[in-house]
């Protein structure tokens with residue numbers, strides 16, 4: 001776009017010949033630019049979400065003291081999401097004058113993403129099912145991620161249908177859906193990861209009391225901010241307006257919008273508290289006494305409390321088993337470095 005604007009190229013020229021005449025080499029189609037933008041923009045959502053999903057799977061399993069449910073289906077779903085993410089970009093463009101037949105194709109592909117997403121959600125819930133759950137701050141954020149991913153994912157089904165999207169497009173409904181699923185959910189995944197791996201990074205815990213306050217304010221606040229926005233969107237309140245007061249039919253939402261603003265400020269303050277907790281705990285946090293405080297199986301927990309250069313002081317350890325041998329053969333957990341015993345079941 002910079003080249004088109006400043007150097008006279010026409011990368012987004014949709015037609016080169018019209019009626020046998022070569023077109024002047026200037027300008028370009030905004031729609032073509034939008035196609036390229038969303039071909040980047042949609043997969044980019046998953047670039048934020050996929051690492052969060054990986055961390056959440058690990059943290060849910062460790063803190064349920066159970067193997068992740070349906071491991072192969074979980075991995076397969078990640079691959080399916082990666083591939084489908086590149087085939088759905090035009091679901092952002094149903095109101096650009098897109099041919100409805102082409103729209104139907106993108107509706108189908110978009111709704112297909114619901115399948116691997118639902119598989120992941122059910123497997124996360126089944127991992128929790130009858131687990132010996134420890135509600136650490138990291139675990140709470142991981143469970144919060146699942147909740148927000150469900151809430152944000154369900155409204156994705158509304159928007160993925162072109163017939164409903166034509167009504168909801170460019171309303172607050174889109175703002176609410178997008179922020180819950182991509183903004184807040186992935187932020188929860190990152191917070192879960194930070195609380196979980198902080199002891200490994202710094203040899204100290206984050207303050208758990210501040211962690212619980214941080215979680216509950218953010219969790220309740222996120223729903224108070226974005227849940228009512230869906231209703232505003234259904235009522236037709238458009239997004240991207242600074243001031244709607246002259247639009248009298250929407251005046252009834254004034255109090256709701258004020259509430260959303262106040263809660264946003266409180267939630268933001270809770271994030272500042274987290275930043276304080278982060279830096280305070282690096283220097284003053286409770287010290288970790290063992291190299292593996294959560295009783296996890298993976299390799300990073302076999303390094304010393306303060307790993308030096310090269311991570312392991314002696315031999316690099318060998319991996320003998322998958323990462324999820326929890327509650328197996330009467331043992332709470334079996335680290336990956338432990339060789340498989342002669343009488344052990346070896347399905348993995």
Ligand SMILES: [Cu+2]
Nearest residue numbers: 042089091092
């Ligand atoms: Cu999209």
